[in-house]
Amino acid sequence: MPKNPNQKLKLLYLMRILLERTDDEHGLTLPEILDALGGYGVTAERKSIYDDLEMLRVYGLDVERTGHKYFIANRTFQLPELKLLVDAVQSSKFITHKKSTELIKKVESLASVHEARLLQRQVFVTNRIKTMNESIYYNVDKIHAAITAGVKISFRYFEWAVDFSEEGGPLKKQFRRNGKRYRISPWALTWDDENYYMIGFDGEADIIKHYRVDKMAEIQLTAERRDGQEHFDRFDMALYSKRVFGMFGGEEETVRLQFVNHLAGVVLDRFGKDVFLSRADDAHFNATVKVQVSPQFYSWVFGFGGEVKILSPGHVAQGLCAAAREVLALYSE
Structure with missing residues (x-):
């Protein structure tokens, strides 16, 4: 009979099972571990599991035993810390409902399935205002890239306007300066009062300006080196925010x-x-x-x-x- 290719993954599957199904309050017996491995098409003997558990401990996984049950004790994030992360994501206005759900699912994956249920109870505060611009995550990434490269960016900037004359709902994007592109030197990103802002230098006006990241559209990196270095050598972000x-x-x-x-x-x-x-x-x-x-x-x-x-x-x-x-x-x- 040909050997099951999944056998080579036995140690990885064992680690997954322990991380997903155990915590301080929930453990698995050796027969339960063998049964769970069988669900992945992996067969094992009891003695080999003892050796595998020891290898995981040497690797750094905090595998402990209480009575006949094995479980993961200490994790990178403890449950109270994960609750803080979930609350921060859920309450942030600049993160859309869709992205909040995606991020919270990823946070839940850092806990056992049992603790994930406790995290889900933290999510049921739904009537919070969220940004309508799903592209904010890509905007942040492009701005960071421009800051790292030391180049200017161009973009269009808009406000939400009410227009009942067209189909599709009353909220419409209304671009400033009749849609003319801005050309700004980005220097920093800051989060204030639940909104993301880009702090940049407007060379044409010779002043520091800030822009709501969720209201920036069609961001493009340019080949032009950014300017305003002399202003940001002495720039105090905390003082700027307060003012x-x-x-x-x-x-x-x-x-x-x-x-x-x-x-x-x-x-x-x-x-x-x-x-x-x-x-x-x-x-x-x-x-x-x-x-x-x-x-x-x-x-x-x-x-x-x-x-x-x-x-x-x-x-x-x-x-x-x-x-x-x-x-x-x-x-x-």
Whole structure:
């Protein structure tokens, strides 16, 4: 009778069986291991399995025995760590539903089938906003490649717009600059407030800019060497993030704000521990920060109602008043 070719894979199948079917709480007896190997068309004697288990231990697999059962004790990732990874994937807005499902399946493969069921219970939080751009993963890869190669990229940049005049749903891509391609020197990628951003240098405007990666389309690497090195030699990503993200789109200003005392934690979370604070009175403190003055910044201030006040500059305070009047006018009827 010809020898089963799967016999040569016996050790690999044994490792797979232990990794997939055992953990601290679930083991397999020797007869169960022999039966599982039989499912792969592999026959074995009890004595050879003892030798194989020892070889796996020498290899580095933490095979342990309790009573008559063998199991994998320590793994690269423990169950609590895998739960953290699953939660991070599931809650990330920049990862689409489809890719979230694919990634979570891969994370589950790092656990036994028994622990994977516990991970699946972490997935049932489904009503979270996800990006609609499935190509973000390829975008990130291309940007990394351009950064490594030190070249510029070209791309088109879009916003989601509402258009009920066409079939296929109201959401349509609306390209900025009438679809004209951007040509930017990429220098870094950062993840802020659940969104991926590319930080790059716009040589034509001679300034640092950032772009949402999920809104970049048709990215191409160019043969042109990137520029802006002198700006990024002294670039502080943490400082840039504090000033820009969530409040982007306007001129940078040094703004003095007054907060009620219980908002100290909010200020530190937003601007970091290095922000300058001073006492205003028993109930308030002042903070001096650098921000991008924009509608997003005004919205952030609006969110605190009467608990935050812009003290200076005057034109920034007036800008907030103008924005408030504009909103109020919508309800004047």
